[in-house]
Amino acid sequence: MTDSPSPAMSNSSGWRNDERARAAAIAEYGLEGLRDDAALKRITDFAAALCDAPIALVSIVEEHRQTFLSRTGVEATETPRETSFCAHAMVLDDLLEVPDATRDPRFADNALVTGPLGIRFYAGVPLVRDDGLPLGALCVIDTAPRAGLSDLQRQGLRVLAADVLARLSDNRSAAQSRAALDDSEGRFRVLADTMPQMVWSTRPDGFHDYYNARWYEFTGMPVGSTDGAEWNGMFHPDDQDRAWAVWQESLATGAPYQIEYRLRRADGQYRWTLGRALPMYDESGTIVRWFGTCTDIHEQKEASEQREIVAHELSHRIKNIFAVISGLINLSARSNPGFGPIASDLRERVTALGRAHDFVRPHSAQSRPSASQNSLHGLLSELFLPYQPETSPRIFVQGADFEIDDRSATPLALLFHELATNAMKYGALSSDAGVVEVATRRDGEHAVLEWQERDGPAVTVPTKTGFGSQLIELSVVRQLGGTIDQRWAPDGLRVAITIPNPALRRN
Incomplete structure (x- = not known):
């Protein structure tokens, strides 16, 4: 992606050159009333889930700052314009992707990269009005470098960016807004059915009423057969009580749902799966939906268990080395009586190191301090x-x-x-x-x-x-x-x- 301006921006350069006129135009949107708007919050929550990113933002870039109308994964509501990635994204005609900000001369010295937030990956879709007014961007952010988004994720961000613009429009009536939301829901279902992940959603009380095509393909279950609470029967018997308890806790508190469990595949094999879900709120702060995903992590789980076994074995051998060193010191002291006081000090230091290693090393459930x-x-x-x-x-x-x-x-x-x-x-x-x-x-x-x-x-x-x-x-x-x-x-x-x-x- 180059940093060239979009055709719309080229035809409306006045918006860029006259910040006062641009600020006045942005003010027409009544953005203060849209801070933490529930519809925008649903969009950033979904954008984060779609792109598997910890942070998603709807950013409006003003003369001296960028304001986050909606944010998922961060507490800040604004940052100075000079640190804004979205200021770069909004002048493009399509999505801007930065795989590793530390390697990009535009951002390597940016305080959001070098500071506590530690931005590495950025992807943003410009929010540009029909007359060429650049408003900002819908973006997702990660603190680890990434190769880039998939074609499906890029398509999804563009669809969601269009929804943001629809929400921001100042000439839409309430009826038009509801129609746009219905249209967004329809596009969401189409998008969800093409995702490689299993996607599901529930009513506020936790009743599961939607699964995408990938869920039914993976489980081999008939459509609708896992609605309600029947989903729990798809889990390994040893995981069912735990999964149910975690889900009930999320429903009671509104906390994000995350758990690893074994899910039965169509061939009868239980596969380790990562389940996640976020609540979506209306304007009054009431949960109106839960949106979740299931990701097959079976191979990663098995590889992690193998690494843990190796770590335990290596740590146990290091512990034995400390014991061997102490023994060698004792033997040397016996052979050289004059070495005794020094040997005693050295042995105690080795023993202290052994205690420290034994405290922080990988342990089994039985040996853990x-x-x-x-x-x-x-x-x-x-x-x-x-x-x-x-x-x-x-x-x-x-x-x-x-x-x-x-x-x-x-x-x-x-x-x-x-x-x-x-x-x-x-x-x-x-x-x-x-x-x-x-x-x-x-x-x-x-x-x-x-x-x-x-x-x-x-x-x-x-x-x-x-x-x-x-x-x-x-x-x-x-x-x-x-x-x-x-x-x-x-x-x-x-x-x-x-x-x-x-x-x-x-x-």
Whole structure:
């Protein structure tokens, strides 16, 4: 798709060159009254489902901003015009597709690409009035690059864009609007019957009254035989209660419906299927329809299970490697008695790494830790077990919890192992009354972890930097990209560690 202007725009260049006149023309539509319009919301919901995209928008591009009359998948109601993809789309004579915005010189430095939204894929159909007035675009957006839309999806977006223009028209009577909606419904049914996915819809109470041709082709059931609640009988017996419960929860709350289940194919085989549905609302905010799809994911599900088995086996072998390394250290210490103290420290560090790995590694249902495997507090609890008396804990962790992953678990384990070991040898934990308090809190885009020792022996400032201190510095600064402030106060060591949130867990 090129960035050349449409014939309509070429014949009406005044609209582009006179923003005041264009703004006045746009104002005639009374767009404020169309914000979050139910009919437009149904269109963006359907556009997102049709294109399997997380975001769909009806965007009106004005002089200094673009306004979202309807939005699915985002909270923002407007953005500056200079960041607008739709400003590019609306001057074309057909759909604009951007497979990967980071590779497109028009958008690579766009704040919507480089910022939190992280746009990668964009497809937009221009909304242009008969006299050439460019209004904006109907678009779908994804945060992952894509090769492009299918021919059917492009056709569907064009049909839906025509419906948007019909809804925006200021010279249509209520009767004409209803006729346009009926016509849209008819086109929807034609479009749905040509889709490769199974498509269905229900009344507000959940009564299934429509399935497309693909559903009946896949299941081999007679037309109408799965209406009402009979659809649940098509699922594997072990999945029926679960699917029914999830569907009832969506009906009760209006929350999007999503579930994986095994659906019986016409040949009797049960195939893993992803079911999704969104509610559609009228002007008063009442649900008037549910629109859903069923997608065969059987091959992907089996491949995922195979990858999980491999991950479990690999993780188990890595755990065994830690045990072998500890054993080799013990053997070396026995053969070289002078190596004993160093070997003991090294073995404890390896053991701490093993604990961290065992906490975040893939587990079976039986071996999974009681704490969430992405929990910082859970990891600390595992690491501090060797230092905690059974009857009276001496290390206390409190404050905001943070999500972590396997990448950050290793430096965190080394960091807190060194702090705890030093506390046992020289600090608060070296006396019976001493305790350690670990407080975690959020500070904007950073996590702040504070280590406070108290009620221990008098603190003396170390005169030289040992390997353990260097290891702490390496873990925090080089591996986690954070900062560390250590203060040897008379009442106990205080350590403040600041770590950027992205360093704790990958996006």
